[in-house]
Amino acid sequence: MKLADLSEVEEAMQKAVESTQRSFNTIRTGRASTSLLDRVMVEYYGSPTSLKSLANITTPDASTLMIQPFDPGSLSLIERSISLSDVGLTPNNDGSLIRLNIPPLTTERRQEFAKLASKYAEEGRVSVRNVRRDGIDLARQQEKDGDISEDESRDMQDEVQSLTDKYTKQIDEALADKEKAIQTV
Incomplete structure (x- = not known):
């Protein structure tokens, strides 16, 4: 990666933000959402398969x-996988389909979900900072190898830091939105 090619760093940071957003989508907010079941895997013919497929x-x-x-024929397998998952919902099987009733969240449960969202956000920020570290290390290595000048290295490090700030802010905004959705009754 050269000075002009910070797209790899930016792409990796964007993926960290997207991953964090997907994690947020799996947290209940009191309203039904199909993304609640994104992480549910069903043991189907001997291999773990996502429920959505x-x-x-x-x-x-x-x-x-x-x-x-x-x-x-997979109805009972799906029912069991939902029961064993961390979704926290009890499936109702009527023989042809499964219904999941989403109960209203208690204040205590909302606080637990807010903490979980904060944990996911911190994991996302750590991922972004790891990409920053790799980008800055690369700039220093290129300067050491003589591929770029000291000024170019400093400029590249500043650009990596500004990308880090941008994507960390996106994660913080997504966290604020999710916490607001969780706390809304």
Whole structure:
């Protein structure tokens, strides 16, 4: 990577932000959302398979998720996987589809989810800082090798730091939005 090619650093930081946002989407806010089930894996014919690839997931109303498997034989496997997952919802199986009722969140539970969101945000910020460290190390190494001048190295390090600030701010804004959604009754 050369001075003009900071796109790899920026792309890695963008991926860290996107990953953090996906983690936020798995946290309940009191309203039904199909993304709550993103992390649920079903043991299907001996291999872990994502629930989204095995069933149609819909939200008929604000407090219900409906799961209709493509293969009716996988209904009990899906039900068991949801029960064992960390989603914290009890599946209701009616023989052809599964309903998940989303109960209103208690204040205590909202605080737990806010802490979880903060943890995900910190993981995202750590990822961004790791990319910053790698970018700055690369600039210093190129300067040491004589590929770029000391001024170019300093400019590159400043650019990496400004990218770090930009993406850290995006994570902080996403965290604030998620905390607001969690605390909204």
